[in-house]
Amino acid sequence: MEEASTSDKQTDTEMLAVPATIAGTSQENRQAGLPKNMVPDPGWFDGDWTKFEDWWRGIRLFLKSNRVIETNDRITVILARLREGVAGIYTQKKLDELDEELGTQDWDNFIKEIKTTFSDKSKAADAKWKIETFKQGK
Numbered sequence: 262m263e264e265a266s267t268s269d270k271q272t273d274t275e276m277l278a279v280p281a282t283i284a285g286t287s288q289e290n291r292q293a294g295l296p297k298n299m300v301p302d303p304g305w306f307d308g309d310w311t312k313f314e315d316w317w318r319g320i321r322l323f324l325k326s327n328r329v330i331e332t333n334d335r336i337t338v339i340l341a342r343l344r345e346g347v348a349g350i351y352t353q354k355k356l357d358e359l360d361e362e363l364g365t366q367d368w369d370n371f372i373k374e375i376k377t378t379f380s381d382k383s384k385a386a387d388a389k390w391k392i393e394t395f396k397q398g399k
Contacts, residue, residue: 300326306379308347313379332368339375351378 303319306312320339329335336355343352359366 303342305342305344306348307345308343308349308351308379310379310381313381317376317379332366332371335368336366336371348379351375
């Protein structure tokens, strides 16, 4: 596997950083009387549906703790953390759509689309099968 250059690593780090306009620095937060951000960045999501629920929970907490309120900002922060494989393809598709559309995106539609794309589809099927085949006793 080819090792990334230093400039690539800096770009990745910069992409993960929450813009200062979205979340203030620790010093700004203290001056405003806000607590230190205790929620870690959930990191990258590569499209592995078995890891989606944990990552999704982490990104939602991250958005809340950093007070990312605007829909376009929320979508941008999420897309910046999707990379490789299916997640990378999805991000490119969404970026192309966003370039064509002007205005605010619909948050509820985005949530529905990302959950449909990446959630563990077998989990629901497994639960349904377990319910249908459940027997009490022997």
